[in-house]
Amino acid sequence: MTAESRNRLIAVGAILVAGAALSWIAFGNIGENLVYYWKPSEMLAQGDKAYGATVRLGGVVVPGSVQWSPEHTSLTFDVADTHQPAAPKVKVSSEVTPPQMFREGIGVVVEGSFASDQVFKTNRLMVNHSNEYRAPGSDGGMPSDWKGSLSQADTTTEK
Amino acid sequence: MKTLVAASVLFAGLALADLPAAEQKPEVVPEAAAPKHPQGIENAGAGVISGGWEYVYAAYTLGTLGVLGFATSLFFRRPKAQPERTS
């Protein structure tokens, strides 16, 4: 066997191993075992097993559920699976100040633990950004007063 | 910052004059909470980011310095006395 054909054999072997590894990750059940966060429905489905452990919960902030403490430093809100009104939801109590982008309807990932009082306590609150990048006012408002037009539509901050 | 200091001195003076202690709380809370939040507590949960230019400049500066830095490292590693090219 020449060095050349040995190298080609190595190439075929390496590509096969790489392809097998990739399809194992893509189509195997590793996807179900690696969970970055639970949706509210998935966490509720765990029943008592979900209590106490430090987990991440992800979903969307239910519009109208955001309640700030008087000093505006902590808050409670509901996190639902989807934007559907009937979607399963979990009450979240946050002791940390949320990022500026936090608002009703935004995607959030909170890290903390669920307790038998059905409240998820978190001290790490992250918000996500969609894959949409829009200039302010591109949905009708005047570009110059984009901040104003948004705060009219948004009543999350009840100072 | 100066106005803030001046205002709090004035405020403290006023507070000492007639209403001691009780009124000082709101002045203290944002100061203490500010470090937890990228842009200060007053805009927390507003739905829209205000400011944050320092992050933008940091990212653009990093990109530009990175290009310059990588180019410099390539220059210092350049092949010596190669007849096919010079740089």
Added chain:
Amino acid sequence: MPPFVPLTLFALVVAAIIAHVAVPSVRGWLWKPIAGLGAFMLVALWYLGLVWAPPEQFMSDVGRILYVHVPHVWMALLAFTLNVGCAVAYLMKKSFVTDALAESAAEVGVYFGAVGVTMGSIWARPTWGVWWDWDPRLISTTVMLLAYVGYLALRSFTEDPERRATWSAVAAILSYVSLPIVWFSVRWWNSLHQVQSSPSTVDKPMVQVLRWGAITLLCFLYVFIVKRYQIARSRQTAAMELPPLEAPRPEAA
């Protein structure tokens, strides 16, 4: 702009790299106008990204990081693709040219990837609220970069040029598995990182600046890879020449 244009641009860069490798007369000058174009476009990118482009409706000015973060990661993915192409080519037909090109593409890819991830972290702080979180996209990107750092380490630890070329080509093919995982991580798993945008989810001026940024970095991708390639070639030649004290022999080109 039809979807094949970005790939056409990448094909153009690959063609220019091949021209640099194959045609000696191109080597001396082609990188200079491209470096100049890149420098000009980079200066203009500051203006286009920071002034000309509109703010984002929720991220406002912080959204401007889009125009540098995303192109950097794209360049890393392109460089790693070039790397695996060269690795397979080397195993199919032994040549120190493809070996040197694979090495330079990997190093340039690690550079762009590391800068892109750092920019992402800077962006995450004001938007997500955290510098970092172990979300699938961030994990897979970290693994990808570490794989290529390992690839470069393997190369620097192996003395014999042929053994190094062969086994690093195998490492390159195995490392490339991480690339589709990075790309699809946001679709396969729940993640904090958003899924890929497309021109239909991004306003037109933003798409234009993003493309400007991508072309800017394509210029630097070309210059960095060909310059790094020359370094790799001269090291190979030096390694070949050392034992017998003879006149330099032209290597297989």
